[in-house]
Amino acid sequence: MKLIAAADYQDMSQKAASIFLKQMEQKKQSVLGLATGGTVKGVYSELVDVFIEGEISFAEAASFNLDEYFGMKKEDPNSYFSYMQEQFFSKTDFALERNHIPDGTAADPMEECSRYDRLIEQAGGVDLQLLGIGENGHIGFNEPGTPFEIGTHLVRLTESTRQANARYFETMAQVPKEAITMGIGTIMKSRKIVLLASGVKKAGAIEQLWYGEVTEDFPASVLKQHPDATIIADKEALSGIR
Numbered sequence: 001m002k003l004i005a006a007a008d009y010q011d012m013s014q015k016a017a018s019i020f021l022k023q024m025e026q027k028k029q030s031v032l033g034l035a036t037g038g039t040v041k042g043v044y045s046e047l048v049d050v051f052i053e054g055e056i057s058f059a060e061a062a063s064f065n066l067d068e069y070f071g072m073k074k075e076d077p078n079s080y081f082s083y084m085q086e087q088f089f090s091k092t093d094f095a096l097e098r099n100h101i102p103d104g105t106a107a108d109p110m111e112e113c114s115r116y117d118r119l120i121e122q123a124g125g126v127d128l129q130l131l132g133i134g135e136n137g138h139i140g141f142n143e144p145g146t147p148f149e150i151g152t153h154l155v156r157l158t159e160s161t162r163q164a165n166a167r168y169f170e171t172m173a174q175v176p177k178e179a180i181t182m183g184i185g186t187i188m189k190s191r192k193i194v195l196l197a198s199g200v201k202k203a204g205a206i207e208q209l210w211y212g213e214v215t216e217d218f219p220a221s222v223l224k225q226h227p228d229a230t231i232i233a234d235k236e237a238l239s240g241i242r
């Protein structure tokens, strides 16, 4: 696992965007694994700027998002579908039929999970996966205790994750209780992984990721077993690293 120190949020976002740029230069048909949340917004904004300058095209790329709230329609402003449209897809030249996000309204969530894993496989697997990290070490919505080998699955969100996400909702009752997420096994199949962390709230997680053991109690620790995983963290998130 590699660690890149960034000065601040913008520097972290630019460093991550340049890895995406390089990936797209090497392979126009790249399969990108994408995340939502506050940490990765800056990366999308950087990539949109580079796209507007005409230096990158996503026309031949495909994407797979990590997760979607279960029971949420894609038109809902809080869905990860809406987030991706707003932050990235609608501002670039992606072919929308190649932008994949788990269907949060699927009648049979188990079938939706297997369908999603099959789609990733049929696309040739993820070339570059972007990740954020939860304060409890979650990646995607794989909460502590999730088996490392699991594929895409339906999860019950922990109270701490629901509370961390409550800022986007009017009331706590509106915060979904379940989500469909790529599993740790799915994430680990990606050829390259970049995990971002920003702000002092993530300092404990980054400290544990860097110094701690590999354990299912801290999902992100699995990345130590990946051949090409990089953490990019800003000064505040790195405040626990000596």
Ligand code: F6R
Binding pocket: 034, 035, 036, 037, 038, 039, 040, 066, 067, 131, 132, 133, 134, 138, 139, 140, 141
């Ligand atoms: C998002 C995701 C989550 C977030 C994590 C950090 O698709 O899967 O694992 O990356 O919860 O969220 P932020 O960046 O909002 O702190």
